[in-house]
Amino acid sequence: MTFVILKHLILLIFYPLYSSSLKCYECTGYVPCGSGQTHLLVNCGGKCMVYQNQYDGNVIIRRCCWSNCGGDGVSFYEGRLTYFCSGDMCNGDIADINLIEQGSGEEPETTTPSSVSTLSSTITTGKTTSMNTASSSLTCYECTGHYSKCGISQDAVLRNCRMCMVYRNIYDGNTVVRRCCTWGCGPSGSVQQYEGRQAYFCSSNLCNGIGAESILTSRIGIPFVPDW
Incomplete structure (x- = not known):
């Protein structure tokens, strides 16, 4: 009892x-x-x-x-x-x-220093947030299929990722989305349920580029278990 x-x-x-x-x-x-x-x-x-x-x-x-x-x-x-x-x-x-x-102004007071790079800057060292704790220097594409160079251009990348990921946004015509995963990532080489969507994870630099989305198609019909 x-x-x-x-x-x-x-x-x-x-x-x-x-x-x-x-x-x-x-x-x-x-x-x-x-x-x-x-x-x-x-x-x-x-x-x-x-x-x-x-x-x-x-x-x-x-x-x-x-x-x-x-x-x-x-x-x-x-x-x-x-x-x-x-x-x-x-x-x-x-x-x-x-x-x-x-x-158009300065960063708000709620801003937390981050080691995530931006399009026009390199990685800031010595400043990390809880989001980046224990993260690697993995570089991943961060863009959608609406951008013609997504998955190709070096201008569309983020650094300090835990895993690279790719999925399709069913709310946007199944557009391919390539992202840097920083939390709750699945194991490298796996297809997992991530925040309600089927996503492929990988762990080498820019591994979520053009062609990575084919992994999702090959796994259609296989049951997935949420990772929470």
């Missing part, structure tokens, strides 16, 4: 971490996105986020953040200015003004 009660208490403590009813947009500026399109929403266990991807023509990206999210408001996340919020659909187009207001 004691064991059963303890088991139920553990479930009550940990289950909400992955059962949040928060709804966030998951799409890019290449599709009508952020103006009430409920079919572009995902269940989010963290916070909603919106940013401009400087590696992809400054396109607006709306996503669910699952870990190491900033506090509500604007902060720097993985080397870019990002707006975080905790209300349903709060990362819609009404949130974009927050990036515009901060984009």
Whole structure:
């Protein structure tokens, strides 16, 4: 009886971490996105986020953040200015003004020093965040298939990644997305469920380039087990 009660208490403590009813947009500026399109929403266990991807023509990206999210408001996340919020659909187009207001000024006070490189700079040494703790110097592509040179150009890369990853955004015409994974990554060479999507992980520099997405196609029909 004691064991059963303890088991139920553990479930009550940990289950909400992955059962949040928060709804966030998951799409890019290449599709009508952020103006009430409920079919572009995902269940989010963290916070909603919106940013401009400087590696992809400054396109607006709306996503669910699952870990190491900033506090509500604007902060720097993985080397870019990002707006975080905790209300349903709060990362819609009404949130974009927050990036515009901060984009022309200095980094906000909530900024945490990061060792993640940006398009016009090299890696900053001696400054790490919890996100980058124990990370390697792995370099990965960080862009979408909307950018014609994604998976080819050295201008579309991030450093200090734990793993490189590639997946298709089912909310954006199955567009291929190449990203630097910094948290919750699957084992190298595996296809895992990652934040609700099927993703391929690899651990050599720029291994998520052109052709890596073929791994996803070859694994269609194989059941996947969430990694949380």
